[in-house]
Every structure is written in C-alpha cells, then in structure tokens.
Amino acid sequence: xxAHRYQQIAEDLRRxxxxxxxxxxxxxxxxxxxxxRYKASRVTVRKxxxxxxxxxxxxxxxxxxxxxxxxxLRQTLGRLGTIEGQLAASGxxxxxxxxxxxxxxxxxxxxxxxxxxxxxxxRRVNLADGEPFARVTVxxxxxxxxxxxxxxxxxxxxxxxxxxxxxxATQTIGAAAASAADAAALEIPEGSPVLRCERITEDxxxxxxxxxxxxxxxxxxxxxxxxxxxxxxxxxxGLRLVE
Amino acid sequence: xxAHRYQQIAEDLRRxxxxxxxxxxxxxxxxxxxxxRYKASRVTVRKxxxxxxxxxxxxxxxxxxxxxxxxxLRQTLGRLGTIEGQLAASGxxxxxxxxxxxxxxxxxxxxxxxxxxxxxxxRRVNLADGEPFARVTVxxxxxxxxxxxxxxxxxxxxxxxxxxxxxxATQTIGAAAASAADAAALEIPEGSPVLRCERITEDxxxxxxxxxxxxxxxxxxxxxxxxxxxxxxxxxxGLRLVE
DNA sequence: GCGCGCACTTGTCTTCTACTTGTATCATGT
DNA sequence: ACATGATACAAGTAGAAGACAAGTGCGCGC
Numbered sequence: 001x002x003a004h005r006y007q008q009i010a011e012d013l014r015r016x017x018x019x020x021x022x023x024x025x026x027x028x029x030x031x032x033x034x035x036x037r038y039k040a041s042r043v044t045v046r047k048x049x050x051x052x053x054x055x056x057x058x059x060x061x062x063x064x065x066x067x068x069x070x071x072x073l074r075q076t077l078g079r080l081g082t083i084e085g086q087l088a089a090s091g092x093x094x095x096x097x098x099x100x101x102x103x104x105x106x107x108x109x110x111x112x113x114x115x116x117x118x119x120x121x122x123r124r125v126n127l128a129d130g131e132p133f134a135r136v137t138v139x140x141x142x143x144x145x146x147x148x149x150x151x152x153x154x155x156x157x158x159x160x161x162x163x164x165x166x167x168x169a170t171q172t173i174g175a176a177a178a179s180a181a182d183a184a185a186l187e188i189p190e191g192s193p194v195l196r197c198e199r200i201t202e203d204x205x206x207x208x209x210x211x212x213x214x215x216x217x218x219x220x221x222x223x224x225x226x227x228x229x230x231x232x233x234x235x236x237x238g239l240r241l242v243e
Numbered sequence: 244x245x246a247h248r249y250q251q252i253a254e255d256l257r258r259x260x261x262x263x264x265x266x267x268x269x270x271x272x273x274x275x276x277x278x279x280r281y282k283a284s285r286v287t288v289r290k291x292x293x294x295x296x297x298x299x300x301x302x303x304x305x306x307x308x309x310x311x312x313x314x315x316l317r318q319t320l321g322r323l324g325t326i327e328g329q330l331a332a333s334g335x336x337x338x339x340x341x342x343x344x345x346x347x348x349x350x351x352x353x354x355x356x357x358x359x360x361x362x363x364x365x366r367r368v369n370l371a372d373g374e375p376f377a378r379v380t381v382x383x384x385x386x387x388x389x390x391x392x393x394x395x396x397x398x399x400x401x402x403x404x405x406x407x408x409x410x411x412a413t414q415t416i417g418a419a420a421a422s423a424a425d426a427a428a429l430e431i432p433e434g435s436p437v438l439r440c441e442r443i444t445e446d447x448x449x450x451x452x453x454x455x456x457x458x459x460x461x462x463x464x465x466x467x468x469x470x471x472x473x474x475x476x477x478x479x480x481g482l483r484l485v486e
Numbered sequence: 487g488c489g490c491g492c493a494c495t496t497g498t499c500t501t502c503t504a505c506t507t508g509t510a511t512c513a514t515g516t
Numbered sequence: 517a518c519a520t521g522a523t524a525c526a527a528g529t530a531g532a533a534g535a536c537a538a539g540t541g542c543g544c545g546c
Contacts, residue, residue: 003270004530030495041532046496062496063539175418175436175461193418193436193461218418218436247519273506284521289507305507306528 009038009048017057017068028058028066095130099123099185101150103142110139113200113211120145122153125185133220135185139211158210172198175218186217193218252281253291260300260311271301271309338373342366342428344393346385353382356443356454363388365396368428376463378428382454401453415441418461425458436461 003011013028022028029037034045049066052058060066100123110119119139126134144162152161176196183190194215201210256271265271272280277288292309295301302312343366353362362382369377387405395404419439426433437458444453 006530032495041534043533044531047530060496061539063494063541065495065540173416173438174464175438175459177436177461191434193420195416195418216418218420221417249519275506285507286522287520290519303507304528306505306530308506308529 005040006044006047006051009034009040009045010051012038013048013052014055014057017052022068027064028068030065095127096154097125097127098150098154099125101153103145106139110211114139114141114208116141116143118142120148124153132186133216135182135215137213141209144209162209176215178215178217182215186215188217188219195221248283249287249290249294252277252283252288253294255281256291256295257298257300260295265311270307271311273308338370339397340368340370341393341397342368344396346388349382353454357382357384357451359384359386361385363391367396375429376459378425378458380456384452387452401455405452413443419458421458421460429458429460431460431462438464 013034016022017028028034028049031042031045031049034040034049035042038045049058049060053060056069058066059069100121103118103120106114106117106119111117119141122136122138122140124136124138125132126136138158140158140162148161174196176194177191178186178188178194180190182188182194183192186194188194195218197214197216199210199212199214200208201212203209256277259265260271271277271292274285274288274292277283277292278285281288292301292303296303296312299312301309303309343364346361346363349357349360349362354360362384365379365381365383367379368375369379381401383401383405391404417439419437420434421429421431421437423433425431425437426435429437431437437460440457440459442453442455442457443451444455446452
C-alpha cells in the first residue's frame with residue numbers, strides 16, 4: 001500500500017495522540033523536532049498536523065506550539081467510538097462485574113439467531129467510576145464458548161477470546177422501560193426509560209457467532225452517529241417501525 | 244470472446260480493490276508503476292482505471308494519484324433507510340400534520356447550536372396508517388427560513404425547500420420518558436419510554452443549518468445499523484455516556 | 487517590579503526537484 | 517477500424533530547504 005509521507009506522519013501522530021501519549025492541553029514536540037524525528041521537512045510535518053487540526057484533534061497558537069485539543073472526546077465519537085475507549089481516554093476507571101456464567105439450553109430467540117441448542121450465557125454489569133452504566137448479556141454457541149472459563153471472560157473481551165475471524169455486525173437500538181432485573185443491576189427505578197441495544201456479530205463467513213444485549217440507563221447514555229453526507233430526508237437514518 | 248488487455252487489467256484491479264488490498268482513501272500504485280507491473284502501456288492502464296472510476300470504485304486527482312473511493316461509512320449509510328422509505332416501500336399511507344409554524348426567539352439550546360437569535364420552529368406529527376409514530380420539531384435560522392410558508396413545509400421536505408448545499412449531519416439517539424406533550428401527540432401514556440433523536444444538519448461549509456428533534460414511541464420503533472467491519476469491542480458502537 | 491532582549495515557536499512565503507495525472511500525437515500490429 | 521505502444525508536454529502535487537515575520541515565554545540587567 002502506498003501513501004504520501006505526510007499521510008503516514010498524520011496517521012502516526014493521530015495514533016499517538018489518541019493513545020494519550022500527549023495529555024490533553026499538553027504541547028506536542030515542535031515542528032522542528034518532529035521534522036527531525038520523522039526525517040521530513042517542516043512543510044511535510046505541518047501538513048500532517050494541519051490534517052489533524054482539520055479533525056479537531058490538535059490546535060496551535062503562533063509562537064506557542066501545537067497542543068492536544070481540549071475536547072478530543074467529540075472526535076472519538078465521530079469515529080463511532082465505544083464507551084470503553086471513551087472511558088479509557090478520559091481516565092475514568094471502568095470495571096466489569098460478572099454476574100452469571102453458565103451453559104444452558106438456548107431460549108427460542110437465541111436459538112433462532114445463533115442456530116445452536118446449547119449456548120454459553122454470560123451476564124455482567126459494566127461500571128464506570130464505580131457506578132453501573134450497562135447491563136450486558138452475551139450468548140455464544142457452545143461450540144465456540146466451551147473452552148472459556150469465567151475468569152477468562154472477566155479478564156478479556158469476547159472478541160479476543162474467540163478464535164474466529166469476525167465479519168460484520170448488526171446493531172439494533174431501541175428504547176424500553178427498565179425491567180425489575182435491569183432496575184436492580186443498574187440501580188435505577190423500575191419502569192424508567194432505558195436504551196436497549198442488541199448486536200448480532202457474524203464471522204467472516206456470515207455465520208452469527210455472538211448475540212449481545214446491552215441495557216443502558218437513558219439518563220446516562222446516548223447514541224451518536226455522524227453522517228458525512230446528507231440524506232434525502234430530514235428523518236433520522238436507520239430508524240424503522242417494529243411490529 | 245476475447246477480452247481486451249485493459250479489460251483484464253480492470254478486472255484484476257477491481258478484484259484487488261474489492262479484496263481490500265488498498266484501503267479506502269489510500270493511493271494505488273502510480274500509472275507508471277502499474278504500467279510496469281502489468282507490462283502494459285500507460286494508455287492501457289489508464290483505460291482500466293477509468294473503467295473503475297466509471298463504477299465509482301476509484302477516483303483520481305491530477306498530480307496526486309489514484310485512490311480508492313469506497314468510503315466504508317458511506318457503505319454503512321447506504322443501508323440505512325428512513326422510515327418514509329420503509330413506509331413507501333410497504334405501501335402504508337403516511338401523512339404529516341403540521342401542528343405549529345412560527346418564528347420566535349431561539350431557546351438557549353437552539354441558539355447555541357444554530358447560532359441564530361430568531362428561528363423558525365415547525366412542529367408536526369408524522370402518521371403511518373392513520374396512527375402517529377413520530378413527533379417532530381424542526382428549528383431553522385430565520386435567515387434561511389424566512390421565505391418559507393406553512394403550506395410549503397406541509398407539502399415538501401425541508402431539504403428540498405432550503406437553498407443551501409448540505410454537508411453532513413450528526414445524529415444523537417437517546418431514550419427518555421414521554422413528556423405530556425409527547426404523550427398527547429403520540430397517543431401514548433405519559434412517562435412511557437420513547438426514542439428521542441436529535442439531528443444537527445450542516446451545510447457544505449460546516450455551519451449548522453437545521454436542528455431537528457424526533458420523538459418516537461419505543462414500542463413501535465427501533466434503530467438499526469449495519470457494521471460491515473468488526474469493532475475492537477463488544478460494546479455497541481457510537482454509544483456514549485452523557486452528563 | 488519593569489522593560490528589554492534572547493531563544494524558541496508557529497505562520498507564510500519562495501525556490502527547486504521529483505513525481506503524478508491529464509492530454510495529445512504518431513507509429514504499429516491485428 | 518481499433519487496441520495498443522511509445523513519446524512528449526502541460527498542469528498539479530509532494531517534498532526539501534531556506535528565509536523572514538510575528539507571537540510567546542523566560543531570564544537578565546536595571
């Protein structure tokens with residue numbers, strides 16, 4: 001693959017900024033220093049930096065220097081970031097508490113989606129800063145989950161643990177009233193509004209391998225999607241009526 | 244049937260591009276390099292590349308190079324239908340009832356987004372098969388909306404009426420409990436869960452031109468998004484915590 | 487404390503080279 | 517007639533190197 005030099009540099013800088021190598025508000029190395037480090041001229045380095053500024057990732061002031069933009073978080077959202085990434089970027093401690101780890105007969109809905117009679121079901125609560133913000137249930141065919149232990153699931157992400165090449169996913173977001181179980185797990189009143197997301201993940205061959213349901217308290221979460229091109233309608237994209 | 248050389252090359256390039264050998268937005272080898280690789284003249288290579296451009300697969304800029312045009316986000320968006328489209332496709336009669344058409348001082352939130360003191364506010368209810376399924380409020384700067392009439396808004400879409408080149412949009416989806424106004428308009432109990440979508444539409448220069456709020460009853464609507472590529476996390480994409 | 491200058495930074499410009507696409511012309515072989 | 521090859525030139529971009537202006541921060545001398 002071919003790319004212009006300034007594109008490579010912009011990519012590398014973006015990676016380092018997003019990885020938090022330069023804390024928010026802190027100065028980046030000067031153009032001259034970057035020029036030396038990347039063995040590229042100042043013009044090239046500036047092009048890369050200006051590309052990052054166009055994305056709102058960094059800013060500059062004459063005579064002062066380049067610094068990480070005060071609000072790099074919005075940028076993460078534009079790229080469809082995940083909450084984990086957001087939390088990590090802002091330094092909020094996050095935690096996952098496993099409530100339940102069991103192999104059982106698949107409920108009808110799960111069997112219909114995954115096409116497996118016996119499944120691994122993991123239920124957990126995600127916490128940010130000690131407060132629960134998501135109640136998660138993941139189903140996975142026994143064939144894929146049989147090698148997993150409760151400790152593994154607690155420590156790592158399903159995506160890392162499963163030994164399959166993943167394909168795409170379909171995500172469905174709806175609103176609902178909190179069930180008793182939701183209310184208990186999320187410490188909110190029963191019946192209060194929640195966002196309910198169901199995600200079906202497929203492997204590279206299009207076979208569904210994971211079914212995940214996430215329930216978020218409405219007052220703490222919202223779904224953001226950037227549409228780079230205008231649609232022909234004023235209505236929200238992707239919404240559909242259900243029966 | 245004998246395939247011309249440039250057709251063979253176009254086929255091979257198409258295969259490689261579609262296989263993801265060159266990521267979106269990245270440069271292809273130069274015409275000279277391809278000419279050497281395929282042992283064909285630059286004219287022939289160009290014919291092949293122009294055939295791919297006709298299909299919208301690649302683009303070129305003089306002095307810059309050929310690059311893959313396929314924007315993965317755009318592909319995702321291509322699959323996002325709107326409710327209107329869904330209704331039209333299924334033959335359900337839909338209707339828009341204007342509740343309110345007025346120029347007024349912008350509330351703080353609207354002023355902050357649109358940067359205008361006086362705005363046009365249009366409130367309406369969308370109905371499918373005679374039943375309300377969305378309560379919509381649209382704000383638009385007076386400068387843009389001053390030429391509009393209530394009848395125009397009732398008959399056409401805002402996108403058609405506004406004489407601006409539209410850029411992208413940001414869509415935020417959250418859950419909430421139905422307010423009294425929501426409940427009355429949508430014929431649902433007050434406090435029942437609703438999906439609340441806010442969309443900020445910008446013109447080609449990035450200036451916000453429209454702020455739209457859509458409220459849907461949760462039991463009738465859900466949001467679907469296809470993710471062609473797996474994410475590094477199991478969590479729903481685009482979700483964020485709000486404060 | 488105050489002003490000044492020094493070192494350093496970004497902003498902007500020029501000049502030059504190398505490379506790429508855009509376009510045209512002419513020759514050649516099937 | 518048409519695809520292809522070879523070649524040439526125009527126009528645009530990337531990049532290196534350098535110069536200068538303008539803004540910032542800091543320490544020094546007063």
